Amino acid sequence: MINKPRAMRDVFLKKIHTEMGKDSSIFFVTADFGSPVLDSILSDFPDRVVNVGIAEQNLINISTGLALEGFKVYAYAIAPFITMRCYEQIKVNLSLLNELKNMDVNLIGVGAGFSYVVSGPTHHSIEDISIMRTLPNFQVISPSDWVSAEASFELTLNSKGPKYFRFDSQIYPAIYDESFEFPESGFNILTEGEDAVMIATGYMTKHALLVAEELKKDNIDLKLIDLFKLKYVDQSLLAEKLKQFSKVFTLEEAFIKKGGMDSLVLNLVNDFELKAKVIAMGISDEYKFALGTREELFANYSLDKDSIVDKIKGELNNE
Amino acid sequence: MSKLNTIKELKQKADWVRNQTIALHGRSPETRVASSLSAVEILTVLFYGDKLKFNPANPDWEDRDRFIASKGHGSISFYPILADLGFFPKEELEIIGKKESFLGSIPDPVIPGYETVNGSLGHGPGVGAGMALGLKVKKSDSKVVVMIGDGEIYEGAVWEAVMFAGHHNLNNLTFILDHNKISMLNYCDEIISHGEIEKRFSSFGWGTHRVDGHDIDSLSEVFDKIFNNNSSKPQILIADTIKGKGVSELENDHLCHIKSLKADRVDELLRGDDK
Numbered sequence: 001m002i003n004k005p006r007a008m009r010d011v012f013l014k015k016i017h018t019e020m021g022k023d024s025s026i027f028f029v030t031a032d033f034g035s036p037v038l039d040s041i042l043s044d045f046p047d048r049v050v051n052v053g054i055a056e057q058n059l060i061n062i063s064t065g066l067a068l069e070g071f072k073v074y075a076y077a078i079a080p081f082i083t084m085r086c087y088e089q090i091k092v093n094l095s096l097l098n099e100l101k102n103m104d105v106n107l108i109g110v111g112a113g114f115s116y117v118v119s120g121p122t123h124h125s126i127e128d129i130s131i132m133r134t135l136p137n138f139q140v141i142s143p144s145d146w147v148s149a150e151a152s153f154e155l156t157l158n159s160k161g162p163k164y165f166r167f168d169s170q171i172y173p174a175i176y177d178e179s180f181e182f183p184e185s186g187f188n189i190l191t192e193g194e195d196a197v198m199i200a201t202g203y204m205t206k207h208a209l210l211v212a213e214e215l216k217k218d219n220i221d222l223k224l225i226d227l228f229k230l231k232y233v234d235q236s237l238l239a240e241k242l243k244q245f246s247k248v249f250t251l252e253e254a255f256i257k258k259g260g261m262d263s264l265v266l267n268l269v270n271d272f273e274l275k276a277k278v279i280a281m282g283i284s285d286e287y288k289f290a291l292g293t294r295e296e297l298f299a300n301y302s303l304d305k306d307s308i309v310d311k312i313k314g315e316l317n318n319e
Numbered sequence: 320m321s322k323l324n325t326i327k328e329l330k331q332k333a334d335w336v337r338n339q340t341i342a343l344h345g346r347s348p349e350t351r352v353a354s355s356l357s358a359v360e361i362l363t364v365l366f367y368g369d370k371l372k373f374n375p376a377n378p379d380w381e382d383r384d385r386f387i388a389s390k391g392h393g394s395i396s397f398y399p400i401l402a403d404l405g406f407f408p409k410e411e412l413e414i415i416g417k418k419e420s421f422l423g424s425i426p427d428p429v430i431p432g433y434e435t436v437n438g439s440l441g442h443g444p445g446v447g448a449g450m451a452l453g454l455k456v457k458k459s460d461s462k463v464v465v466m467i468g469d470g471e472i473y474e475g476a477v478w479e480a481v482m483f484a485g486h487h488n489l490n491n492l493t494f495i496l497d498h499n500k501i502s503m504l505n506y507c508d509e510i511i512s513h514g515e516i517e518k519r520f521s522s523f524g525w526g527t528h529r530v531d532g533h534d535i536d537s538l539s540e541v542f543d544k545i546f547n548n549n550s551s552k553p554q555i556l557i558a559d560t561i562k563g564k565g566v567s568e569l570e571n572d573h574l575c576h577i578k579s580l581k582a583d584r585v586d587e588l589l590r591g592d593d594k
Contacts, residue, residue: 070453
């Protein structure tokens with residue numbers, strides 16, 4: 001039942017569980033982070049699951065050793081910790097070593113953006129997009145719902161380099177339906193529109209759908225592009241979709257103006273000599289100790305639906 | 320596999336490795352010579368004393384034992400050994416540090432015989448533990464040997480790996496601590512003491528051994544003991560060594576890690592003037 005709310009990690013781990021039954025070269029490594037599905041992985045494949053404890057540096061190093069011995073590794077932890085606590089291990093042993101050997105390690109980070117809402121800034125992950133994009137050889141994959149998260153599992157079967165999967169921690173209904181297939185291009189057009197174009201990723205795609213709905217009331221048709229691959233996206237195809245617009249809005253639950261998804265779009269606009277101005281929306285250069293709902297946290301950075309709608313209208317009126 | 324049968328032959332080989340290491344340093348003064356000299360006998364006995372399985376013609380041979388030089392800076396003495404054993408042509412030693420060479424002051428797996436990226440300290444223990452776990456799951460008889468340094472074990476990731484390996488009874492994993500007692504700027508006892516180092520490892524569930532790291536005889540004996548034991552525990556050999564061994568002004572200098580030898584001094588040492 002596609003409308004049933006699910007967690008990205010549960011559907012993805014279910015895929016891993018199924019694949020482990022078919023492929024004895026798969027290893028699952030967790031930094032003491034769970035999921036109901038993990039219990040069945042543990043009971044069915046006890047020899048190929050290891051919990052390293054809350055020790056992310058060792059999570060990466062153990063995963064590296066296993067990958068060097070020919071295993072396909074899925075390493076699993078909370079997003080800010082699996083990226084930042086062990087960033088140098090990731091750089092040296094996955095990104096750099098992949099220049100010489102296939103490092104078939106898939107990092108699964110749960111807790112994209114503000115998704116651990118009231119846990120505060122330590123558990124928020126708003127730096128990960130830019131820092132993971134910096135690393136050569138790394139794919140960075142940001143699904144927007146559990147259907148696209150489940151479909152993104154294919155990527156781990158089709159290529160052997162290191163990957164970072166940025167998953168939301170919350171349980172939400174799907175955006176997509178059963179017919180969804182993970183696009184090779186790395187993006188999907190959710191709504192067509194001629195008046196403005198927005199590129200969103202992760203949870204912000206869901207948020208952008210509400211923005212599009214609101215704009216529609218004023219007869220503004222927004223083309224909404226859901227960007228899954230935050231590296232190695234099909235750039236020429238994406239440029240093709242943007243070329244008619246004079247303004248491109250980007251929306252991400254991450255820092256902007258420092259290497260995140262907005263940088264990807266800016267560079268693309270530059271490289272393909274598009275006429276568009278890029279208007280980046282996301283987290284400004286500031287931490288906040290704030291509580292409330294996810295939407296209330298967004299309001300602190302003018303990322304609530306109304307602020308975004310106003311911003312877009314203002315920009316379009318200035319044309 | 321190369322095998323020198325007598326202790327005398329191993330000693331001669333160690334002398335050759337020490338000279339070659341000094342010569343390499345002469346050609347590339349950025350190399351960490353003092354740290355590399357303390358490991359000469361350890362590496363010589365491991366690779367010429369019939370202790371490890373390897374195949375120079377096929378460095379990635381599946382049945383090889385895995386050797387990780389985690390104290391990468393201090394393994395320049397491994398270069399002449401690898402060349403001598405046939406992992407790469409000896410001519411490579413002549414061009415160390417040059418554009419056309421793969422021999423730098425910190426070794427990476429661009430050099431045949433090296434398994435991992437080195438230079439950033441504290442990664443080898445965890446990567447080695449992951450390999451050891453993988454080998455067990457593959458039901459392989461190969462073992463993993465990781466050479467670490469005193470300065471290196473200040474890195475917290477080392478102890479994450481130590482507790483992991485102890486808990487998982489990775490008895491196919493051996494660490495060799497090149498215990499020369501000096502880090503970059505000082506004696507470890509003056510920086511943060513490693514205390515009773517054997518107890519630290521044994522309390523994490525490791526078997527411990529201690530030996531004079533320049534005594535060929537003792538090294539050979541202790542490796543045989545470690546690699547043929549029936550213990551369920553990972554093992555560590557604490558090899559008491561002297562940083563800068565063989566170069567009088569480096570020995571017992573707390574700053575020897577960052578010191579280079581001048582060209583004429585290298586020539587003197589190679590002529591054997593100190594002997």
